[in-house]
Amino acid sequence: MYNVLAKLRVGEAIEGKEKKAYEDGLVGLLKDIHDRIDAEVARAYGWPVELSENDILMNLVALNHERAEEEARGHVRWLRPDYQNPDGRAAETRQGKLEIAAATKAGKAPWPKTLPAQISAVREVLEDLGEADAETVARTFMRGRATTVAPLLETLAGLGMAEVIEEGRYAV
Incomplete structure (x- = not known):
């Protein structure tokens, strides 16, 4: 039809x-x-x-x-x-892209989208911190998660780009 x-x-x-x-x-x-x-x-x-x-x-x-x-x-x-909206509450004002800029200014970088960029970013943070665990590294990123960072730290250690200094802690 x-x-x-x-x-x-x-x-x-x-x-x-x-x-x-x-x-x-x-x-x-x-x-x-x-x-x-x-x-x-x-x-x-x-x-x-x-x-x-x-x-x-x-x-x-x-x-x-x-x-x-x-x-x-x-x-x-x-x-x-x-x-x-049964309670008749006013919607909250959102910043959208400005939230990312504000968070970046506050010291948190956005979590990279690609795996190579994530590995590079984790290595840079580890260099800046000297030594850290996955949770500490993850906290330096917006939406960073320790469960995502931990395998990247292990990979860096496996490639000789970081070393395990004790269980769960890494250094460059």
Whole structure:
């Protein structure tokens, strides 16, 4: 049915099996319903009805950015406030990317995304600290975890780039 509807929308001829699908599936009625829904959605957003798909997507992306900025300032437009926010509490203001910058200024670097970068970062921290365990190294990173750092320290020791000075403690 929707293949027939797509052909109908672009003005292609509907013949053979597609003609039967058009008639049996009431595709003309389906098109009318979709057109009315599309018009009401456009009206609700304050957009012209004749927008191209690309323009609709661009408008939705812009609207998404606006809403994200509002929510970062603490203004949330609840769809179902009785369910989503029953206590009527105001949303907290979030900093987004500014949180990362603030944490970095406070002395915590973001945890690297790739394994080579993680190994390098752990080695640099170990050099700065002189000696440390996985928990201490992990605490120098935002979202650093000792369970992730420990195997990296073991790897550095195995490669001769760090040494085990006692169980669970390493030095460069």
